[in-house]
Ligand SMILES: Nc1ncnc2c1ncn2[C@@H]1O[C@H](COP(=O)(O)OP(=O)(O)O)[C@@H](O)[C@H]1O
């Protein structure tokens with residue numbers, strides 16, 4: 001049987017003004033699961049809860065919230081430090097805001113390593129160089145500053161940092177949305193290749209449904225904080241749930257360029273639609 005690396009059951013995330021994630025349940029084994037849904041549906045909040053990064057006054061509660069069998073609801077600061085960036089790591093949308101502009105790439109990779117491992121200089125350097133090579137960059141990049149990198153290179157550096165400590169779970173929150181279409185494919189292919197090589201699981205948050213259909217095993221569809229649909233990712237083109245269908249047809253591509261895109265019917269009750277659909 002597969003062993004779950006993430007177990008989420010009845011996850012709620014509340015702010016004084018609103019519930020932003022509502023009764024969400026899913027598991028992640030050694031596989032790639034995509035989280036899709038329009039902007040504001042609670043995807044990033046879910047990722048943040050799994051990384052212990054939901055800030056006050058946000059409140060995280062759940063029946064179960066586990067990473068590699070460790071209960072996140074009772075984890076202390078020290079537990080989080082050993083888990084985050086080590087067993088579970090995250091890649092964000094835009095490297096420009098995630099990297100330190102006044103430190104070289106090498107310094108930032110070394111720092112990410114020393115946070116979790118005591119290593120001598122030679123081994124540290126070796127690991128840093130391996131990580132840079134693994135993401136398809138050349139070693140001279142190590143002496144550069146983030147501002148000197150293109151968007152695609154910056155994203156590769158972010159992935160190198162996330163991979164440094166060989167996490168078992170990688171969360172990628174729209175890792176390609178700041179990139180053009182050719183780079184999007186390259187970065188996704190890199191992530192998938194690293195998942196396979198390292199037997200790493202991935203939770204991919206993405207707007208790009210065709211990319212998800214191609215590269216993930218399963219997809220979970222969120223709407224206003226709740227799960228509305230779930231299916232094998234390759235079945236996305238044949239989705240029958242009305243919301244999932246709309247998401248699929250909403251994507252702009254060469255054939256719809258310059259035309260009006262379909263919009264979601266806000267008056268439709270999705271829970272009703274979902275139960276009709278079942
Ligand atoms: N600090 C906050 N206080 C209150 N609501 C927030 C806060 N941060 C985000 N939200 C709300 O939480 C909802 C989900 O946000 P998010 O998870 O970022 O959506 P997604 O990643 O799916 O686009 C949004 O409606 C957003 O407005």
Ligand SMILES: [Mg+2]
Nearest residue numbers: 043044045173
């Ligand atoms: Mg988001």
